[in-house]
Amino acid sequence: GQQVQQSPASLVLQEGENAELQCNFSSTATRLQWFYQHPGGRLVSLFYNPSGTKHTGRLTSTTVTNERRGSLHISSSQTTDSGTYFCAIGGTGGYKVVFGSGTRLLVSP
Amino acid sequence: EAAVTQSPRNKVAVTGGKVTLSCNQTNNHNNMYWYRQDTGHGLRLIHYSYGAGSTEKGDIPDGYKASRPSQENFSLILELATPSQTSVYFCASGDGLGVRGEQYFGPGTRLTVL
Numbered sequence: 001g002q003q004v005q006q007s008p009a010s011l012v013l014q015e016g017e018n019a020e021l022q023c024n025f026s027s028t029a030t031r032l033q034w035f036y037q038h039p040g041g042r043l044v045s046l047f048y049n050p051s052g053t054k055h056t057g058r059l060t061s062t063t064v065t066n067e068r069r070g071s072l073h074i075s076s077s078q079t080t081d082s083g084t085y086f087c088a089i090g091g092t093g094g095y096k097v098v099f100g101s102g103t104r105l106l107v108s109p
Numbered sequence: 110e111a112a113v114t115q116s117p118r119n120k121v122a123v124t125g126g127k128v129t130l131s132c133n134q135t136n137n138h139n140n141m142y143w144y145r146q147d148t149g150h151g152l153r154l155i156h157y158s159y160g161a162g163s164t165e166k167g168d169i170p171d172g173y174k175a176s177r178p179s180q181e182n183f184s185l186i187l188e189l190a191t192p193s194q195t196s197v198y199f200c201a202s203g204d205g206l207g208v209r210g211e212q213y214f215g216p217g218t219r220l221t222v223l
Contacts (some may be wrong), residue, residue: 033211033212035214038148040217041216041217042217043199043214044214045211048211051215085141086151086152086165088152088212095144096168097154097203097212098154098168100151101150101151
C-alpha cells in the first residue's frame, strides 16, 4: 500500500528561524495535502497541492510528483506555529487518503 | 467555511458495550472519512464513504462498522468496544477526485474504553 514518510519527526526552532518539512511517498499520487494540528487537537488544512508551488503568508508548499516528494517551508517562524504538521496523500483513482506520522514543531521565544 | 461536526466530543465506554460516533457535514461533499489518531501512528483510515448508502473499508476496519444514511451524516459503530479502541476519532468530508480534493475535519471525539 501507499507509504508516506515525513521528516524530521520533531523540530525545535528559535522564533524567527525558518523550517523545512519533508514528505516522501511511495508511489505516484494525485493529491498531496498538508495539515496543521493545533496543540489542542484541531486539524486544519493548510494546502491542497498536487503539484508545483503554492504560497500563503509565511508558508510555501512545493510538490514534485514525479520525484514522489513534497515539502512545507515555514519562514520567520513564530511561537504560534508550534504544533504538528501532517502530510497526506491520495492515490490515483481512489478515495483513500494516507497520512504520514507528522512532524512535531516547537518554536520557542 | 466548510463545517464538520462530531458528537459526542468525549465518551467513556465499558468493554463489550456498543458505541456510536456521529458526524455531520454541511459542505454537500460526497466523500466522508473516519480516522483514528494514536500517539506514534498519525491518522489511520478506518472507513470511508463516497455517497449516501455506501461504506468502504479503510486500512484498519476490524472492530468497526460504518453507516452513511444520508449525504450529511456518517456514523462509526463499535459493536463490542475494547480497550484497544481507546483513541481520538476524527471525521472528515471532502470533494474526492474533484479539482480541490481537500478534506475538512471535525473537532474529534475522545473515546476511552475501560
